[in-house]
Amino acid sequence: MNFVGKIFSKFKESNNFILELRNICNVGIALLKGVLYIIWYRIFRRNVIIKFPFMVYAPIKIIGNGSVYIGKGCSVFYSKHHGLTIYTLSKNAEVNIGEGCDLGGLTIRCISSVNVGDHTMTAVSLIQDVFIVNVPRNYSNQSRGDIIFSGNIMIGRNVWLGGQVCVLSGSNIGDGCVLSASSCILDTKTSSDCLLVGNPVRRGMPIKGLLKFRGKQ
Amino acid sequence: MKDLLATIRGHFFRLKCKIGRKNVFIGSGLRIYKKFSILGDGKIVMGKNCLIDGMIGSNNFVCIQTFNSAAGITIGDNVSLYAARIASKFNIVIGDDVIIEDASIVDTDFHTLDRSRATPLDENIIKNQIIIGDRVHIGAQTFITKGVVVGDDVITAPFSVVAKSVKPCQFAYGNPLVCRERGRIH
Numbered sequence: 001m002n003f004v005g006k007i008f009s010k011f012k013e014s015n016n017f018i019l020e021l022r023n024i025c026n027v028g029i030a031l032l033k034g035v036l037y038i039i040w041y042r043i044f045r046r047n048v049i050i051k052f053p054f055m056v057y058a059p060i061k062i063i064g065n066g067s068v069y070i071g072k073g074c075s076v077f078y079s080k081h082h083g084l085t086i087y088t089l090s091k092n093a094e095v096n097i098g099e100g101c102d103l104g105g106l107t108i109r110c111i112s113s114v115n116v117g118d119h120t121m122t123a124v125s126l127i128q129d130v131f132i133v134n135v136p137r138n139y140s141n142q143s144r145g146d147i148i149f150s151g152n153i154m155i156g157r158n159v160w161l162g163g164q165v166c167v168l169s170g171s172n173i174g175d176g177c178v179l180s181a182s183s184c185i186l187d188t189k190t191s192s193d194c195l196l197v198g199n200p201v202r203r204g205m206p207i208k209g210l211l212k213f214r215g216k217q
Numbered sequence: 218m219k220d221l222l223a224t225i226r227g228h229f230f231r232l233k234c235k236i237g238r239k240n241v242f243i244g245s246g247l248r249i250y251k252k253f254s255i256l257g258d259g260k261i262v263m264g265k266n267c268l269i270d271g272m273i274g275s276n277n278f279v280c281i282q283t284f285n286s287a288a289g290i291t292i293g294d295n296v297s298l299y300a301a302r303i304a305s306k307f308n309i310v311i312g313d314d315v316i317i318e319d320a321s322i323v324d325t326d327f328h329t330l331d332r333s334r335a336t337p338l339d340e341n342i343i344k345n346q347i348i349i350g351d352r353v354h355i356g357a358q359t360f361i362t363k364g365v366v367v368g369d370d371v372i373t374a375p376f377s378v379v380a381k382s383v384k385p386c387q388f389a390y391g392n393p394l395v396c397r398e399r400g401r402i403h
Binding site: 061063082085087107126128131132133134166168184186199200 | 270272273274275297299316318354356357358372374375376377390391392395
């Protein structure tokens, strides 16, 4: 019921009646699309669970037979190619996305497990669990077994992933972190409330100390 | 069913190249799962049992291009290309059992650095050709620039830029490139 309250508060403030009406229509269409997606996955794909308030402004794709869970209050926005694509490579793969996330143009390729915390924001970015995606499809050769290995990915709460960010296997991002645009993180654990820059990320700068990046108040 | 369709599509593509294009030579056992485009009139040689596909969930496809008739691209046996983009002005050699996914390999600069943006005059085959060894795995969205030699058994992580040569049995990542012994990270 939080959503309805938000909409009515916007409606009271605005002067332009028609524009607000159009916005409300868009929100309604997104909610209806979300309900249709939830019913579709409930009937045909039992491994995918999506909770009710789910706003879909852009098409989503979920491929593979691993288990996927998306919490309540998530919304998917439009981007370059798709809204959200999730591709699980094996049966044991687990993807968990928390409550209230804003997902725009995110792609997840998962073989073991990916955890995304509550209230994270993403731009066009890639979360990949394994270095070479298509190896398990072609080769069951034992001599190449070390390539298939992957580490779990943990992303904390209130994290902001910038544009064209790549999160690779074994990375563990703390709460409240900000990943800068076109940076890449690999096999490191970071502390909370940091700005992470570079390819690969070496160490985080605490956000409290960075006065020049603070906006005008 | 998909595999059968892919083999049939590969046979048709080989036939089309034999009749229409005299500069393209493809070995037997080609499988095509998604769109495959070859541009230009340079010499292109592909080995046996190659596989061509796109990354699942995206619209990109494989594209191989040569810019003049003297250019050449040779690809070995059992190579699988997933949405790879290969463009050559001089020479590119790729070994056997290589996996390339969503990466781009280009062996020229196309223009000079000064304001005229003319074609660079100091480029030649010896300086600019790219050689990639056997059993190399190239991750998604990496970029391989001119004059690079990549040794055997190398893995490059996604999002890296390979601007210098890599020794055999290494794991390469990042921009600027960092090389480590394989088996330390995984």
